[in-house]
Amino acid sequence: MRIHLLKRNIKLVILVAAIFVTMCYLAGIYGLKPQNSQLSDYELVPMYGGHRENNEKPSPFDDYDDPFSSSLITDLKVYNKVKGNKCLEQRDFVFIKTMKCATQTMVQIFRRYGYRRHLNFVLPRGGNIYLGWPYIPELQDYRPSKRPFNALAEHSVYNETVMKSIMPKTTHYVTIIRKPFSQFKSSFHYFNVANISRMKTTKDDISEYLHHLDMYETFYKTPAASATRYCIPDEFSVTKNLLSHCLGMPLGFPAGRENITSQSGKVAEYIEMLDRNFMLVMIMEYFHESLVLLKRLMCWSMEDIMYHTVNVGQYSYKDKTPDPENLKIYKNWSGVDFLLYDHFNQSFWKKVKHQGDDFFDEVKTFNDIHTRVSKYCSNLEEGENSMTILATAFSDHFVVTKEYCVMLGVDLLTFLKTRMEREEGWVNQDTGNKGPKRGC
């Protein structure tokens, strides 16, 4: 029995690996020669976004070996169970991926959601992973599509005008933020700030940095350090009001852009605008509460908000409570992010309150299911072929398969790109951009 199961598993892994290699290969071919015959095929692809009625039942996967075929959802309208009632799933969204706020985990949820429903994603060109970030997105940053877009989840700076011009009216905007000092420590580590700003080894890099901000910031941002900063352009700060920058606040980058950093009235106004335009600003400190709120507001299922933790940085100063002196300096340095955080933490809890008492029952239910799914998916060799999660007051029953577990872990960006190349005959071209570095 064991051996039999093991064989099945090996087969599954080999299958997924083989498909992956094939897809990379296809991506290579499609990148080299135009496949004009593919151009007409897009008409066959259904849109599930709700802004195009499509009653026919096309089969978009006829000539396409989808690695996750048994996980695909092809129903045009799906009603999920939210607070004991049924409501219609919302399928158009923009997720603004702020830096170092569990966004890798979140983006996997959004990609998987859209992949399974064949949504049309705004995707970076070529091998890029950013939609122009840290610049406001422009056409040179994404792959245009012949179909309307439903979804945007890759790294992008929010800009009301640009987003409205790309996305349908029915789009729901979502983002996630975290306590600014924790976010700073995580960015400091991730962007290799100590090393790039030529800091000598110290006992407490964070403290050393904060006590000589101008000096280290200057080093970090110079063209001389450009090669070690990879995706970060000259003159861009990765430690100062980064959350607000990602949400599109004009803070003086790139050169020539308005800088409202010290105009508290304008900052407050901008935050109010975000509050109006975003359906939900998730808070990393309350991650499961945030996911359940997302589920309820979008009318998604429990299965949709499941996740597998990825991209968790390990660094020694991670869990330390901030030294009051350091916190004070940082608050002075990156004050706009503190205003942003306080505002959205307040509005988050207002939204939770609005949900009623059973909200926390649902969070508890989600915690339990998440624990079971994580355990099952971490031990695929030993376990049964699938696991059934029974219906609860907040969710319908669903079956967790090994394929679903694999999908929780793989980088679906590659799959989304390949699918678009297949279906739209998209060919990567040099955009001829001669401007500043927008290479990631």
Ligand SMILES: *[C@@H]1O[C@H](CO)[C@@H](O)[C@H](O)[C@H]1NC(C)=O
């Ligand atoms: C949004 O983008 C447009 C076009 O690039 C620009 O004119 C506008 O200033 C931007 N808005 C903000 C708030 O930066």
Ligand SMILES: *[C@@H]1O[C@H](CO)[C@@H](O)[C@H](O)[C@H]1NC(C)=O
């Ligand atoms: C710091 O940078 C130097 C050279 O720039 C490199 O050799 C070294 O490995 C880096 N250290 C870390 C921890 O990244």
Ligand SMILES: *[C@@H]1O[C@H](CO)[C@@H](O)[C@H](O)[C@H]1NC(C)=O
């Ligand atoms: C914007 O203004 C603030 C102070 O008002 C300044 O500290 C910051 O460096 C400016 N940003 C840019 C990118 O120049």
Ligand SMILES: *[C@@H]1O[C@H](CO)[C@@H](O)[C@H](O)[C@H]1NC(C)=O
């Ligand atoms: C706050 O920042 C300003 C300049 O940005 C600086 O002159 C001042 O010394 C800082 N105050 C503290 C307490 O760090």
Ligand SMILES: *[C@@H]1O[C@H](CO)[C@@H](O)[C@H](O)[C@H]1NC(C)=O
């Ligand atoms: C967020 O707001 C709640 C409710 O006002 C408060 O109790 C909590 O301390 C705040 N959380 C953080 C991390 O500031």
